[in-house]
Amino acid sequence: MSEQNTIRVPQQARSIEKKQRLVDAAMSEFGKHGFHGTNAKGIAKAAGVSIGTFYAYFTDKKTILLAIIDQHLSQIDQSVFKTIARKVHEGATGREIIRHAVKMGHASHHHSPELLRVMLSMRYIDKDFQRNASTEYKDITSKLSLFLKTISDCLRVTDMEAAAQVVTNAFEETMHAVATAQPHVEQTRLYEALTDMVSVYLFKDPDAPL
Amino acid sequence: MSEQNTIRVPQQARSIEKKQRLVDAAMSEFGKHGFHGTNAKGIAKAAGVSIGTFYAYFTDKKTILLAIIDQHLSQIDQSVFKTIARKVHEGATGREIIRHAVKMGHASHHHSPELLRVMLSMRYIDKDFQRNASTEYKDITSKLSLFLKTISDCLRVTDMEAAAQVVTNAFEETMHAVATAQPHVEQTRLYEALTDMVSVYLFKDPDAPL
Amino acid sequence: MSEQNTIRVPQQARSIEKKQRLVDAAMSEFGKHGFHGTNAKGIAKAAGVSIGTFYAYFTDKKTILLAIIDQHLSQIDQSVFKTIARKVHEGATGREIIRHAVKMGHASHHHSPELLRVMLSMRYIDKDFQRNASTEYKDITSKLSLFLKTISDCLRVTDMEAAAQVVTNAFEETMHAVATAQPHVEQTRLYEALTDMVSVYLFKDPDAPL
Amino acid sequence: MSEQNTIRVPQQARSIEKKQRLVDAAMSEFGKHGFHGTNAKGIAKAAGVSIGTFYAYFTDKKTILLAIIDQHLSQIDQSVFKTIARKVHEGATGREIIRHAVKMGHASHHHSPELLRVMLSMRYIDKDFQRNASTEYKDITSKLSLFLKTISDCLRVTDMEAAAQVVTNAFEETMHAVATAQPHVEQTRLYEALTDMVSVYLFKDPDAPL
DNA sequence: AATGAATGAGTATTCATTCAT
DNA sequence: TATGAATGAATACTCATTCAT
Structure with a gap:
């Protein structure tokens, strides 16, 4: 929802899909390990993208949970x-x-x-x-x-x-x-x-x- | 590895007071910073005792919260x-x-x-x-x-x-x-x-x- | 808890060099201080890399000694x-x-x-x-x-x-x-x-x- | 063997027995957990004496192993x-x-x-x-x-x-x-x-x- | 002589975040 | 756009040692 300074707003279809993949992965990870047991790297891995990509779309794991x-x-x-x-x-x-x-x-x-x-x-x-x-x-x-x-x-x-x-x-x-x-x-x-x-x-x- | 990690059961008045001081400090710290924002060191400091003393009375911060x-x-x-x-x-x-x-x-x-x-x-x-x-x-x-x-x-x-x-x-x-x-x-x-x-x-x- | 703790397998030349630098530093440190007198931080420092990098390549100091x-x-x-x-x-x-x-x-x-x-x-x-x-x-x-x-x-x-x-x-x-x-x-x-x-x-x- | 400054040299029968109890306990503990896995408290506990007594007879765990x-x-x-x-x-x-x-x-x-x-x-x-x-x-x-x-x-x-x-x-x-x-x-x-x-x-x- | 409560420096390890490629 | 190697501050917990009782 709230996109800050350097956060990428996906325009192309592939980007939107990538962002959704991250959200889905985050849901799964948060569900499995709770908020504090989940980390950005784990979400990125589960989504099949790099940690850099995670930070391109979300400022941190809190932001992604709020989005969810x-x-x-x-x-x-x-x-x-x-x-x-x-x-x-x-x-x-x-x-x-x-x-x-x-x-x-x-x-x-x-x-x-x-x-x-x-x-x-x-x-x-x-x-x-x-x-x-x-x-x-x-x-x-x-x-x-x-x-x-x-x-x-x-x-x-x-x-x-x-x-x-x-x-x-x-x-x-x-x-x-x-x-x-x-x-x-x-x-x-x-x-x-x-x-x-x-x-x-x-x-x-x-x-x-x- | 070793097994002498027993939790101190306070017998003397001064010990009981110390344990209570830790509990009180923990209540205050947990209230201020939440569970994840609080650490054993902070509780010990707030109680005016050493970190070692904290671990002598409680196995970890979770235990002290459960006690509270x-x-x-x-x-x-x-x-x-x-x-x-x-x-x-x-x-x-x-x-x-x-x-x-x-x-x-x-x-x-x-x-x-x-x-x-x-x-x-x-x-x-x-x-x-x-x-x-x-x-x-x-x-x-x-x-x-x-x-x-x-x-x-x-x-x-x-x-x-x-x-x-x-x-x-x-x-x-x-x-x-x-x-x-x-x-x-x-x-x-x-x-x-x-x-x-x-x-x-x-x-x-x-x-x-x- | 989480499971994304994989050990980095160096692919690029610079990474391989970094891993070797760590091995060399470890040899020197273990030689100087023995196993128990050496810690990961000291090895990292001697190798001129951060402690995080050490743990990216080796699970612990035992592993690096076994490798040596x-x-x-x-x-x-x-x-x-x-x-x-x-x-x-x-x-x-x-x-x-x-x-x-x-x-x-x-x-x-x-x-x-x-x-x-x-x-x-x-x-x-x-x-x-x-x-x-x-x-x-x-x-x-x-x-x-x-x-x-x-x-x-x-x-x-x-x-x-x-x-x-x-x-x-x-x-x-x-x-x-x-x-x-x-x-x-x-x-x-x-x-x-x-x-x-x-x-x-x-x-x-x-x-x-x- | 080497008794330093404030180390107690047992004279009475009961003291000698206490020292021997510590040595026996140490043998058992060192055998079970190795040198680095054993600590003074564990030895004292196994010997049924206080940690203070341990330090009255031996400067540290190394000394007791040397004695053994x-x-x-x-x-x-x-x-x-x-x-x-x-x-x-x-x-x-x-x-x-x-x-x-x-x-x-x-x-x-x-x-x-x-x-x-x-x-x-x-x-x-x-x-x-x-x-x-x-x-x-x-x-x-x-x-x-x-x-x-x-x-x-x-x-x-x-x-x-x-x-x-x-x-x-x-x-x-x-x-x-x-x-x-x-x-x-x-x-x-x-x-x-x-x-x-x-x-x-x-x-x-x-x-x-x- | 004996106790054990108290200390706090020290250690291994994690993880959010950056940035050169 | 995307990557992932690198960083290092931060954290939980241990244990040798002291000293008032």
Whole structure:
């Protein structure tokens, strides 16, 4: 995303492909060894390019990880709210919509649990990743609170901003727990409980169409 | 090669004090520079002892952080459930109990937000910290689900294990968000929303005494 | 952890020269300070390269010493038996051949007595050096016993394998004593005695041509 | 042997026993881990005394190893020549005497092959051990050459000093090879060859009584 | 006499980054 | 554009030795 002073911006097809090869290799390496266990040389080797080429495209390994995360987040972000809107349109109940959101959230968190770990750890370690995560969080919660306001008639909650955050928190943590740890009860029960909690919290009647 | 690398177990008062000085210095250093930014030398210096002394008491910096975390967790763990039990005994309503738990949770997470960040990052990075956190999580959720079973008459939820986990997740993530990030709405609104969500989820009538 | 720690195989002329510079510097340093008194940094400095370059070419200081020894041994090994064969062909007596072998052995052990000390000590300390020395010993003694079998008519000894070893032992120890210690009688007397002992032991008539 | 400035000279029985415990422990540790792999703390621990006590009796680990070697050598030295003298007196042949010496030499080298390795390596590494070994060597060879002079009538050799050294060298190296390496032919054949070589070298008639 | 806590200089090794080719 | 040899600061950890108790 952020290209500094002497960093090469790939124009030709071959260069773009080379940059993508580096990103893919980095994902694999970060997933295998974590952030601190991975080094630039290892990424370059895995990508089949020289270390010099690595530094031609990225200032350091942190930059490449930020690029990876941006890629990921933009993929996730788009889909979720679109499909929720569609569900509403189809006359789904509150609970059905939440259940669907849980399902979508799950899918988006399970591409690579190992990489997810790395991302999660980095937001507690580094300001840039923290800012990154914070922006993302703000984005999601404000979209959600905006959405809630459009259906305020059906809701029991009145403080939409706070509700949006609390719900997002409950979602995220449960997703991460399922993805990165061994959960102590089956996934389905956990997701059903999450759906139930959020549904009865948000909606006057969770089982009525919106 | 050789095998006389035993860790010193402090017996005399002065030794115990020295070990505690190291722990305190480590907390401060980890808080300031994070795990990877802190080294044994820095901890020793901050504690006013030699590097050799550091290695006499701790095998490495990871060990000292694990020791710090254990110390923290055992402090937190004990108090919460005791006071909940007392509240129940005093005839508090479900909502009052949850509100109280939120308050207590908040207090326990705000000793050192910086150290909390380090702990949270480590659980995604290192097996030992992960195991540590997992044990703690299991401990809390099983205690909670046991408690829920004792008051099952007042509850709307039936799957106590799943409920305990989902509620714990919502709690934890909100606590961490408040402690480590700049929340986007005021803390009180967030905590009120959390209290509300958990209360209406768990209890048949959140405002009746248990 | 990571696996991209490959050892650089020098391709270009300048690299080969750099590797050789390191080997030469190592020989000098090991000779001056012994194995345990020498460190990679000192070798790098003596070679006029950085410590990083040292580790690019050699995994550690042991490896470079093994390389040096291999280089030495292969040089020595070849010449000795060739010239013995030539002497036989020229119609030399047994004693003349032994005397010549002593002379050659002496020459090959006197490149660097200090380095010889290091090599000798290492074979008692480290498995790899021991194996190295053992292979060399086996090689020499089996070549020698093979040679003895080709001239069995002239010999008083019948157990060629045992003879080869005992003779080699007497040779080696005397060479080492002369090279590394201050001998208590003059070298020439010692070598004459050695020649005499081996000659009368091996040959029916030491002063007859083979 | 050499006790410096603040080194304690044990007077009481308990102290002497403590010193001996340290020496025994050191023998075991040096044997197990070699000289450089052993440290003072390890020796103290193995001896069941404190590190302070170690330094009360020995200036460093080198000193204790020198003490061990002195102990060993003095034990060996005495016996060999005495029994040879006795054999001569009994009217043994030259070959019988040599064979007997080989047997005795073998016995004295097989107490602890591991410790022998350490001793042998140290003489190539350290001046003090070298001097030590050199003195021992001089002692043995001069005794031997003195003995040879007493039986000069029976000998083919005339340069007794040189002969004594060459014979000693052959002896030592073969002993060490048998003790520290895996010999490539059976011990008995090797020892018989050694006996034969030395016998025919030294004596006019190896099978006549002296 | 005996202890063992404390010291800190010293060592091997890694890895982000540069730059001549 | 691409390469990869070269750099050297930085780091974790050890161990001989001292000295207050």
